[in-house]
Amino acid sequence: MSVQSREAKLRAIQGEVEPLHEINVPKLDPYDLMPQRESNRLRALSLFSGGGGLDLGFDRAGFSHVASYEILGHAAETLKRARPNWVVNGNQDGDVTSAKWTSLSGEVDIVHGGPPCQPFSIAGRQKGADDTRDMWPELVRCIRAVKPRAFVAENVPALASKKFAPYVQSQIIDMLSYRYHIKMLMLRAEDFGVPQIRRRVVFVGFARKKDAVRFVPPAATHRWGDSQLEFTENLERCMGAREALGLPDIGFDALSPTIRSSLTGPRHTTSILNSVAAQRTFEALQIWPNGVAATREKARAYVANNGHFRLSVQDVAVLQGFPEDWPFDGATYMQLGQLGNAVPPPMGYAVASSVAAAFEA
Ligand SMILES: C[S@@+](CC[C@H](N)C(=O)[O-])C[C@H]1O[C@@H](n2cnc3c(N)ncnc32)[C@H](O)[C@@H]1O
Incomplete structure (x- = not known):
């Protein structure tokens, strides 16, 4: 063939x-799905930036990036080309396993990242913590060292399945709930106008309880076909x-x-x-x-x-x-x-906008 x-x-x-x-x-035009918001003066640190899906969503939602980390040279290069003024660490300096985060302690409002999904994806062998590509412990290490006001972490929906419930509890919730109030969301790309079936699980954690209480998960802006969503006139x-x-x-x-x-x-x-x-x-x-x-x-x-x-x-x-x-x-x-x-940027934008609104309110 x-x-x-x-x-x-x-x-x-x-x-x-x-x-x-x-x-x-x-x-x-995907830009129409994420109108540029004014700067909210919130500083983001991006891990596992890839080609920049989540980074672009946060950028359009008004966040500025302190730095982005991505080990894959071509992916880091994409982000450098798209945002020449950003600090994009690529190749080995983009390797989060060797990054020292303490200098950023107190300098960052939000850490965001999507660790590689292969250890959990149904397309893979689902070895979870036994997969050497499992990078959740590195994301947790960064959050614990940097102590941001909030974090956003995403992955494939399989991570929210029963099979990985013990993993999520021991490796994410137990490791971060000493400081963070954590919510788990399941988002669908089409609810944000992206013409693709794509689900993502997103963990959002806030250091301050009142921010967590004010946080409202992103509501759908769009509606596709036979979607079960309640129809409102506000949905495109x-x-x-x-x-x-x-x-x-x-x-x-x-x-x-x-x-x-x-x-x-x-x-x-x-x-x-x-x-x-x-x-x-x-x-x-x-x-x-x-x-x-x-x-x-x-x-x-x-x-x-x-x-x-x-x-x-x-x-x-x-x-x-x-x-x-x-x-x-x-x-x-x-x-x-x-x-x-990638995370579809309009999905990242929706989460980022909701987090910013919880801080502002
Ligand atoms: C699921 S992708 C992230 C996609 C990104 N959030 C987006 O929206 O475009 C995971 C990324 O983690 C990167 N990665 C894997 N191991 C890494 C490491 N040790 N340090 C930094 N990045 C790493 C991979 O190269 C891959 O681009």
Whole structure:
């Protein structure tokens, strides 16, 4: 198959195949989902920053970043390119395991981060604390040393499952509740206008009880299709994947299936496909989820065998709630890996805005 697809790609590059689709102009601008708020003068420290999903959400919510830490060079480079004035520690100096946090004690209002999810993800072996990639103890070490007014920590929904309840209790709650009042939230991307099925568990902790009492979890701003959410006039309609990407109406639309993290698999891939069920949805959407192209022009030229719309990195960014000008660094699989690992920025924005409101009230 890979020989066939290489040959097809070559034919496309040589202009032998007539493109089937116009270059799309997305209807959704993710910036509209997170209007820039004025500075709230709150200082954030970001761990496990990746390509900057959570960082961008906090930034748009009015926080400033004291520093960001990310061990993966390409991901750190993305954030440096996007925010040249920030202190972004990449590669080994971005390694949180060797960071000394004490100099930041009292200098930070909020620590935020999403430790790697592989130890808990249902796509992995779910070894939890026995997985050497488990970085929760490092996040806890940082919070205990820096003593921020609040922290926000996110992960895959599997962390909230019964299987990991003892882990959550012993490694997160017991380690931090000496100082923090902690709440656990389950958030859905579509509730914030992101056209993708994506759930995230988020822990929010406040040092002061009155901040914790004032904290109101982010309410949905959008509503998709048959959502069980109570409808109110304040909720906007969440676009489906086709509409968000500006594709022609085919009489069917749906949220994009969860975009896989392509850095976690055994090989480098440019597929965003996560499951067999996801494949069925993409087929119905007439979107081809494999061989994502580096640009829209290349996606158009490289016609998929079944004639379905081929995605570009910029399209996947829109489906993940990233503005399409976010300057992802590295080869296509690496850019997709940063995207697949990320918190949709509008979800991060919603949490960050709620935390700031609890401080302000
Ligand atoms: C789930 S991703 C975080 C995504 C990010 N929150 C976002 O919204 O874009 C976890 C990140 O932790 C990084 N990481 C893993 N081990 C690390 C370490 N020891 N120090 C710093 N970063 C690390 C990975 O490279 C990966 O980018």
